[in-house]
Amino acid sequence: MPEHGEPILLPPADLAAATRRAEALIPTPYGDFRMIAYAGDAEDYTPHLALVHPEMDPKDDVIVRLHSECITGDLFGSKRCDCGEQLDRALRMVAAGKGIVVYLRQEGRGIGIINKLKAYQLQDQGLDTIQANLHLGLEIDARHYGVAQGILQDLGIRRIQLLTNNPLKVDSFGEGPIEVVRRLPIIVSPGEANRNYLRTKQLDMGHWLK
Numbered sequence: 001m002p003e004h005g006e007p008i009l010l011p012p013a014d015l016a017a018a019t020r021r022a023e024a025l026i027p028t029p030y031g032d033f034r035m036i037a038y039a040g041d042a043e044d045y046t047p048h049l050a051l052v053h054p055e056m057d058p059k060d061d062v063i064v065r066l067h068s069e070c071i072t073g074d075l076f077g078s079k080r081c082d083c084g085e086q087l088d089r090a091l092r093m094v095a096a097g098k099g100i101v102v103y104l105r106q107e108g109r110g111i112g113i114i115n116k117l118k119a120y121q122l123q124d125q126g127l128d129t130i131q132a133n134l135h136l137g138l139e140i141d142a143r144h145y146g147v148a149q150g151i152l153q154d155l156g157i158r159r160i161q162l163l164t165n166n167p168l169k170v171d172s173f174g175e176g177p178i179e180v181v182r183r184l185p186i187i188v189s190p191g192e193a194n195r196n197y198l199r200t201k202q203l204d205m206g207h208w209l210k
């Protein structure tokens with residue numbers, strides 16, 4: 001396990017190594033969390049964030065949520081996706097289970113907020129979430145999770161219960177040092193505005209949504 005403050009070695013898919021840069025206790029409506037910022041560059045304005053329950057025991061099978069940034073859903077409650085509700089649910093579960101939320105700065109499945117808004121415009125013209133990314137010449141999903149594994153290693157964790165419906169997140173742990181001992185579903189009931197999005201995730205992206 002790397003010592004705190006040392007660069008974390010990542011699988012080759014991740015180009016930037018993330019180092020623990022700063023931390024503080026954050027009281028939230030869900031309870032207290034230790035927020036730890038990880039970044040390759042000390043001046044990075046968008047570091048990855050680990051919200052760690054103060055009584056998290058790394059020897060347990062720790063409940064972990066890897067949540068990719070969604071400014072529209074997480075911050076403003078957009079109903080176009082399930083992100084905000086999933087984050088709310090994850091924070092509750094992690095608070096109850098003494099676990100961790102790793103908040104990864106991979107907005108819009110890694111294409112960034114500008115491209116995500118362009119993709120939304122295309123979706124308003126009839127494309128689905130996959131077709132819109134492809135129309136923009138972008139990957140369907142440009143995310144990498146190696147940095148999250150590095151963060152979990154830095155926290156001394158070996159075995160996790162992963163909160164996700166996304167097979168790619170489970171697969172990303174492969175034969176690596178962190179073992180996913182259990183997957184916990186995190187399903188949000190569809191609404192009018194996100195029904196098509198959730199259907200595409202289920203049918204075309206293989207998400208376990210019942």
Ligand SMILES: Nc1nc2c(ncn2[C@@H]2O[C@H](COP(=O)(O)OP(=O)(O)OP(=O)(O)O)[C@@H](O)[C@H]2O)c(=O)[nH]1
Nearest residue numbers: 066067068069070081106107108109129164165166
């Ligand atoms: N490009 C694009 N990104 C989107 C769209 N809707 C939501 N997103 C992004 O999708 C990502 C969803 O992240 P997560 O909730 O961590 O992951 P997930 O792939 O839904 O898998 P789960 O772990 O099952 O929730 C966020 O980065 C959102 O900003 C969309 O229509 N287009």
